Amino acid sequence: MTDSAQAAHRMVAVKSARFLMLGPESGWHVNQLRAACDRHGCDFQSATYESLRSSIDRQTYNHCSAGRIDTFDGILTRTMPAASMELLTYRLAVLHGIVDGECGQQVAMINPPRGLEWAIDKFATTMRLAAAGFPVxxxxxxxxxxxxxxxxxxxGGDCIVKPVFGGEGRGVMRVRDRELAWTCFSTLEQLNAIIIVQRFIPPGGRDTRLLVIGERVLSFRRSNDQSFRTNVASGAKCEAIETDSLLASQAVEIARKLGLHFASVDIIDNVAGPPLFLEVNAIPGWKxxxxxxxxNIAELIVECLRHLSSQTR
Known part of the structure; x- marks a missing residue:
């Protein structure tokens, strides 16, 4: 084989992986993932959920603005925008078909739709955590x-009221007055909303976030002196801490139970006893x-997707 032929052979052998991110096409997280893919020699494309479309004949193929989806080696699912029940059902059905290999070639996905469906529902997540023996x-x-x-x-008349769906502390409030509770619950009833009422756990404003990326776990302490909310978007401060081996193994176990490869597990401080497992996020931000x-967290995510895609194809 000539030198040029050997070089061409090597280029084919190391053909770069092609990854697709579904979600917003711009923003800090997109830029981080694109830069990480560039450093790993991977082709990175992004497309919105609104651009999804399908063609069905003897075989079903799903497409987006970046091309036919089963031609990619891996998919990163980010925030799915609010939409009608029909649109959400269709978009999730597309993701199920991709993961199950029913729409062309099977494609690795972080995170797959079943995990998204479980984790986005705060009732379902809390129920599964309790069933698995984790204190909530x-x-x-x-x-x-x-x-x-x-x-x-x-x-006890001091509660956290939260929506079934939502993140970054949106729609979450602390209610300590019966009159305010009556007004709050009346509004939610008029909206035909599920009402989640949770005992407030002092001290509030303190938690540990475990960021699970494949088998890796990164740990962070978050604190907010002005609010019970610990989201950075709500003004909380964040610091990296050494990962506790037991908590790390529990976080990985929880992610696996929910079918997630990339997730955050939030554990709140409890002055009256052991820390409590609060929430699991299937589309965590990491700014x-x-x-x-x-x-570099984005690089860890890309490395995880590369590993999954190598096992899928």
Missing amino acids: PETRVVQNRQDALEAFAEL GAQSVCGE
């Missing part, structure tokens, strides 16, 4: 104002964590 805050999930008021009284972390 005492919680009531109800559908009307009267049951919510009874739950509020049962839980605050990256600002205090010595490792």
Whole structure:
């Protein structure tokens, strides 16, 4: 074989992986992932969920603005925008078809749709955490104002009220007054919303976030002196800490139970006992964590996707 032929052979052998990110096409996280892919020699494309479309004949193929989806080696699923039930059902069905290999060639995905469906639902997540034996805050999930008021009284009249869906602390409030509780629950009932009422756990504003990336776990302490919320978006401060081996193994176990390869597990401080497992996020942001972390988190995500894609194809 000539030198030029050998070089061509090597180029084919090390053909770069092609990765697709579904979600917003611009922003800090997109730029981080694109730069990480560039450093790894991977081709990075992004497309919105709104650009998804499908063609069905004897075989189903899904397409987006970046091309036919099964031609990619791996997919990163980021934030899916609010939409009608029909649109959300279709978009999730597309993801299921891709992961199951029912729409052309099977493609590795971080995170797959089943994990997204479990983790986005705070009731389902809390239920599964409790069923697996992890301590969680005492919680009531109800559908009307009267049951919510009874739950509020049962839980000591100092509660966190949160929506089933949502992140970064949006829609979460602390209620300590029955009159305010009546107004809050009345509004949620009028909106036909599920009402999650959770006992407030002092001191508030303190938690540990475990960021799971494949088998790796990075740990961060978050604190907020002005609010019970520990989201960086709500003003909390973040610092990297040494990872506790037991908590790390528990975080990986939780991610696996929910079918997630990349996730954050939040554990709140509890002055009356052991820390409590609060939430699992299947589409965590990492801007605050990256600002205090010595490792490039986007590169760890890309490395995880490369590993998964090598096992899938």
